Amino acid sequence: MTTTDDFRFHAxxxxxxxxxxxxxxxxxxxxxxxxxxxWERVTQWQHDAYERWMTYLNARSYPESGDTNAPH
Incomplete structure (x- = not known):
């Protein structure tokens, strides 16, 4: 799998x-x-899922522009 594929899969x-x-x-x-x-269980789940998503997006280091596998 390429870096882009890994990103897409986990995303x-x-x-x-x-x-x-x-x-x-x-x-x-x-x-x-x-x-x-x-309600408490579901709101905590939703909050945690959102935090995991944002953490993943903010922690990504994107490939250099010369990488042919970079997302377009």
């Missing part, structure tokens, strides 16, 4: 987790369940 994993957590949060909002242990 996809993180995005899927963040999307799942956000979806669960929205389900609870739609059900008017904005408190209690399930």
């Amino acid at each position: 996809h994993e993180l995005i899927v987790d963040l999307d799942a957590a956000t979806t669960e949060m929205m389900k609870l909002i739609s059900a008017h369940q904005l408190s209690g242990p399930e």
Whole structure:
């Protein structure tokens, strides 16, 4: 796998987790369940997933512009 492929693979994993957590949060909002242990669990999951995503994006060192595998 190239560096770009590695980035995309891991980014996809993180995005899927963040999307799942956000979806669960929205389900609870739609059900008017904005408190209690399930709300706490899901909001923590969503927060952690967002933090993992942002940490990954901010920690990336992107390939030099001469790298043919760099994202366009």
